[in-house]
Amino acid sequence: MNTITTNPSNNLTRTPVSPKRPTETAPRRPPNFRAGKEGMEHAPPPDPVLLGCHVLNPLEERQPTHPSPRARASSRTKPPLRGGGGRRPEEGTQKTGFLRPEESVAFTFCHRQSANGCDLPPTAPARSRVRATSFMMRDSHTFWSLMSASNQVVEIQPVAGPVNGSIRPPGSKSITNRAFILAALANGPTTLAGVLDSQDTRVMAESLRRLSLNVEQDLERKTAAIEGAGGGPRASAADLWLENSGTSIRFLAALCTLGQGRFRLDGNARMRERPIGPLVDALIGCGAKIQYELATGCPPLLIDAAGWSSRRVSVSGNLSSQYLSALLMAAPACGHDIEVAVEGPLVSRPYIDMTLDMMRQFGARVEEPSPNQFLIASTGYTGRHYSIEPDASAASYFFGVAAVTGGTVTVEGLNRNALQGDVGFVDALVRMGCTARWDADSITLTGGRLKGIDVDMNAISDTAQTLACVAVFADGPTRIRNVAHMRLKETDRVHAVVTELQRLGVRADEHEDGLVIHPGPVTPATVATYDDHRMAMSFALIGLKASGVRIADPGCTAKTYPEYFQDLDQLCAASRRGQS
Template structure:
């Protein structure tokens, strides 16, 4: 795999030094065999940062991810007055929480294209007393945040989408978060619910939070609840989607963050595509992240899996197409789309319409790039169908979407002539992805 020399990755608060070159993936000559430990979970890192920042006392976070999405979160918490020391080399963050009330009375927060960061911090800022503005790059200004804004208005929060588009930038005139009952739509993103849940224990009175309609990506909400409870929050759910959160806040503690299960999906897929055997350390069936369920999809396609207390091993076998609902693990749907061309029949990915509101319209983007490779791919309102067939060389557009780059790199492990444009977009969640993939594939050269 000839990746060349990757230039210095840009500072998270700037769009300068973006990589505009293309890397060409060199196919492996045999099965990919090896062991890998992905970096810490982005989803867990940003949730733990929010909760620890709101806690009483000091917290030590270990295993944290150092990426663009986590750096913009760290920088924003500092702007909100949180005392924080980040040792990127040691993957640790030490911070002292604000006991539920940000200390500053104004702040401008720049979140690039980090959806978790802007949504979680929007809810956090309502706990303060002052004026706050949250914004991001061009794509961020196209990503919806209206459902969260409308939910907060139900509690009389003074909050507005500045451009009237239901997207950032967001302006807040905060005076603390009162208690009460509110509802939030669950069909576009579970992050709205997670943002409200994490802020609620620091409200002035109890909050009853109800989900309106079908909730997408329920495992991410369960992850949020587990992090909250680990820091001492009380949460009741008498009926599915009906949450009662009494005031009480959080207590600082030491908290270890498990490896990123979404990132692990690429290495499991490498084993599946090449008939190899890959062990991912630090994850298990009991992981907080629902995306370990991607392994079950690969098993459904014909692979074998071994689940241990602190590792998961995937053994590649002849693949068959599947028809699968990916709603709960939608961050791995692009990975499945990269595996599907090597199966013996078509693969249908269902119930992922909310992917259209991610870093890009991921449904349309995946279909476009599969067609660029010469494959037949059908776009549906809720997903897509991939038909295996002959492929042609192609340079893949990544749409400034880290998961497009990482997923389609896998196709190049089997098919020659696959180039990945703007590989530096992986800095968003996994800056060392191509180095780690090369290391894993080295024995298959």
């Protein structure tokens, strides 16, 4: 049993994979440092000798630099991958006891090596030889150990026909991290079921421990127990390392301002490019003193907290709904009634509805007398048992499998009334020609002849990359609009999707607020993922219908779904049997 426990004295017993902040103020790493936790020395990937090796042609494609404007202007290297689901095998160890052949994982992993066997960065000369292995595995720890190794590439094997099956994705990242915050603010204990175990949720849980909250997790049973503080954090000082988890740094920034003391919040290189100014301005309006260490409007933040004094606060909502969610969740524990108002347009409104629903389930009283104006009573929260539904954003990839292969896939644990607005992705696929059945505890999608559509995805932008990849196989172009805020996510997602579709030979046009996809033949290539989990997961769908699609750095899925490629392969296994 993988159990994580802690107590307010910070005597920790936890699994080996744990977020760790480097001791330096600014992260530094050698140019070819691509895997492992921050601050840890790079270890070479395991020798691929599990069931047999073969050599692929050298990878001619060069991975681009990070597509965001700031990153294009800088010379920084791409942040390393962090592990999320298991341990790297001991050097020289050969795994045994694999699955039966019909259950084998149909992926090919390869990594670049120089003549002396040392790993090379993805920009290494094409003459560098490429070693590869096709293999089977028996568990997620073996799988993830290989996935998280340096410079890995996964080649997606096309299916022979329609994919049919059912799957239950892991718990929602958005709900898990909100539940952690509400439980921390609550009076009394809270137990959570269906907790997602991923990089984003681990940095959240570890940060709560650093704030002297008692957090216990059973990773196998997917449960967590939190003893609430009945308000702000108990600790008077803490240094929090949030990797690239936007929900974590934003929600915790608001939580910390309810306390008394000094708190520092930081993350990886991409986090230091993601704006947090609207939330900081609002929290300063609440009475907090906050400084930007780098004076960029982005983390790291230094917070001197003394509680909230204001009874009205406003926040901009046009860049991210997480700023508003952070304020809303903290408000019932601030010690007095407060009004929270949104300035200008609000993106991703379904996530605000999710936040409000969860707040009320933990005992908050919130009114919305006019759109985007919230009156919150000083009720605090009460600990409770709370079940986390499967991740609807992750479900979009499996609905996409049905759409591109013409199969039928059932996603269990979700329905029309799910907390997550991303179930609306199904409606977009229906517009493209699929059919859907909504049941009390599942959604079933059957693929059909796909047609291009013009769609506003502002409310469900986390599924826009999925739709873009499905659109490759439609009759006619697809226009995705009103998603300019995607440029401020883990990467500039609009630019990244256009770039990688073009790399695959698919015509794609970039617009300020979105993109247009023109269906066409797919050219074999290695897709760069920019340390963005959704790039890796969505582009894998193209490989189910077109050969030669390889996904670089598949380990980036650790952010929200460490076992994604394993689950995808299991779903597609029956459609691959009999292939030579």
